Amino acid sequence: MTITYAEAIRELETLLREIEDDGTDIDSLTEKVKRASELIQACKHKLRTAEETINQVFKEMEEE
Amino acid sequence: MANQAGRLQILTSIPTFVEDDRAMKKPLFKSVGIDDFAGQPLTLFQFNNLLKDVLADGFPASYWIVAEISKVNERGHCYLELVEKDGAGTHAQARGTIWSSKYRKIAQHFLARTGQSIQPGLKILFNASLQYHEVYGLSLDIHEVDPTYTVGELARLRQEIIDRLEKEGLLFKNGLLALPTVPQRIAIVSSPTAAGYQDFMHQIGANAHRYQFTCVLFPALMQGNDAPASVIEALRQIGERAAEFDVAVVIRGGGSQNDLSCFDHYGIAATLAGLPLPVLTGIGHERDETITDLAAHTRLKTPTAVAAFLIETCRHFEETLENAFQELMTAAADQLIRAREHLERQSLALCHRAESSLNQHRQHLNRHHYALLRQAERQTDRQETYLTQLTEKMKCTIQNRLRREESQLDFHALKTSLLDPVALLKRGLSRTYHNGQLITSVGQLQKGDVIETQLGDGRVRSVVTVFNQLQ
Incomplete structure (x- = not known):
């Protein structure tokens, strides 16, 4: 997935506004919810791996 | 007589x-x-x-x-x-x-x-x-x-x-002159044919140290009655060119031991004493010193000895130089050792300082590292919280939205049920037809018209008797 965390969050916020808006039809609502779920999963994954990556980087620095 | x-x-x-x-x-x-x-x-x-x-x-x-x-x-x-x-x-x-x-x-x-x-x-x-x-x-x-x-x-x-020379201050005058450190330019008073002159030239030219000497011969008769005047003239010529020489030598020898009386001569000694150059004598005799010898700077026995003396003087200077050079080398080596030791101490100190500085920096970096790590953790925590909030909000919003749609549907269903004609009929509402036409106004009917009323469960026929029109 090439989308960045910030982009994902921005898209999530947009989706939230669109879902709140009653003008959106139900058919596209399902698509949007599905998309939001994907984004949330991706962000969660990024958050988990980010911490690990940061720790790894500092570990490497200490080893030098 | x-x-x-x-x-x-x-x-x-x-x-x-x-x-x-x-x-x-x-x-x-x-x-x-x-x-x-x-x-x-x-x-x-x-x-x-x-x-x-x-x-x-x-x-x-x-x-x-x-x-x-x-x-x-x-x-x-x-x-x-x-x-x-x-x-x-x-x-x-x-x-x-x-x-x-x-x-x-x-x-x-x-x-x-x-x-x-x-x-x-x-x-x-x-x-x-x-x-x-x-x-x-x-x-x-x-x-x-x-x-x-x-x-x-x-x-x-x-x-x-001798007494006269001494009285006139001439006897030791030449001896007071300083012998040049390196006597290399030599004015020679001798006879070009004298064996002593040849000995001198050979000795000075073939010296083992390869010192270079510049020799200029001022020819003079070295024996006989005419010798004093000849030697005096040669000395006088040397005096005129004194700046060109370091030292003058009077040499003869190889010949007979006699006839030295010409060097016990006041004129020679006085002229010699007046020279600004040190005069060395090597007039080749083992006997008493002549007056020329006495007045000279340095008396040597033979021309060969004079040459050896000059070479030795040069050698002495060279030795002094060599010793000085040796001392210089030793001093330089000492300096070098001291400098190296100093450098080693300095580099050791520098090493220690660098190490402690490095440690400080490492600690500093570690602090930054942990701060950064904490910052990163806080950031990820915040992001997680926000994401959780966002997710919750998303869930709520979706539920709310679905609920709203549902109630909309319910409303539509109610509305639909309220308008159902069968239900209306069942609830007591009826429809009236006249000649097959649905009557919606009083004006469509007259007294006596037969009308058919549809109820929920069947139809009835009636005749219009009363006629009231609503105003």
């Missing part, structure tokens, strides 16, 4: 040297008996023979006489001009002869004792008898020469010169 006797008296008037006092016992003048020839003149020959007899009788023995040699003429026999001088000039003169039979022995003995040959300028004590020849006149027949007198006389003369 009295006058003649007086002159003879002078010749014999030094009692000390009168060996044979027979001369005193015998009458100095014997009358030959002039009267014997009275009235008849004598021929010169007769007279000279008479004189000869008188002299032979008057001077029968030999006498010890002191005189100065003014001329020497060697032709097998040795003919001498003998003089005696006072302040004004010559005041006695005679000829002397040493016959060849004796001359060689006398000359050798004289040379051996005095170091001089029989030559003009010398004062000698000699034993002689008077000879008179009718043709050649008076001469002294020298039997013996006592060199002891000449030795003493020479010593006295020499001392006179």
Whole structure:
């Protein structure tokens, strides 16, 4: 997935506004919810791996 | 004749040297008996023979006489001009002869004792008898020469010169000059043909240290009567070119040991003393120093020794240089060692300082690292919280939205159910038709019209009787 965390969050916020808006039809609502779920999963994954990556980087620095 | 006797008296008037006092016992003048020839003149020959007899009788023995040699003429026999001088000039003169039979022995003995040959300028004590020849006149027949007198006389003369030089401040004047540290430019007073000069040039040219010397020869006669004037002239020329030289040398040698008296010369010593250059002598003799030697800066025995001395002086300077260089090297090496030690200490200190600085930086970095890590953690926590909030909000929003749609649907369903005609009929509402047409207004009917009413469960027919129109 090439989308960045910030982009994902921005898209999530947009989706939230669109879902709140009653003008959106139900058919596209399902698509949007599905998309939001994907984004949330991706962000969660990024958050988990980010911490690990940061720790790894500092570990490497200490080893030098 | 009295006058003649007086002159003879002078010749014999030094009692000390009168060996044979027979001369005193015998009458100095014997009358030959002039009267014997009275009235008849004598021929010169007769007279000279008479004189000869008188002299032979008057001077029968030999006498010890002191005189100065003014001329020497060697032709097998040795003919001498003998003089005696006072302040004004010559005041006695005679000829002397040493016959060849004796001359060689006398000359050798004289040379051996005095170091001089029989030559003009010398004062000698000699034993002689008077000879008179009718043709050649008076001469002294020298039997013996006592060199002891000449030795003493020479010593006295020499001392006179030394005293004079000393009094005039010339004796040690040259010796006070400083010998140049590196005497390489040499003015030479010598004879170009002298063996000593060749020895000197060979020695100085072939020195083992390969020092380069610049030698300029000022040729001079190094022996004989003309030597002093010649040497003085050479020294004078050197004096004019003194700036070109470091040192002057007077050398001769390889020849005979005699004839050194020319260097016991006031003029040479005085000229030498006046030179601004140190003068080294090597006039080749083992005997006493000559006055030239005394007045010189340094006296050496031979020309070879002079060359060796100059080379050694240069060598000494080179050794000084070498020692200085050695000291310099040692000092430099010491400095180098000290500098290296200093550098090592410095580098060690630097190393320690760098290490502690590095540690400080590492600690600092670690602090930053942990701060960053905490910051990153906080950031991820915040993001997580936000994401959770967002997710929750998303869920809520979706549920709300779905709920709203549902109630909308319910509303639609209710509305739909309310409008259902069957249901309406069941709830009591009915529809009226007249001639198959649905009646929606009173105006469509008149009294007496038969109308059909549809109810929920069937139809009824009725006749219109009352007619009320709503206003």
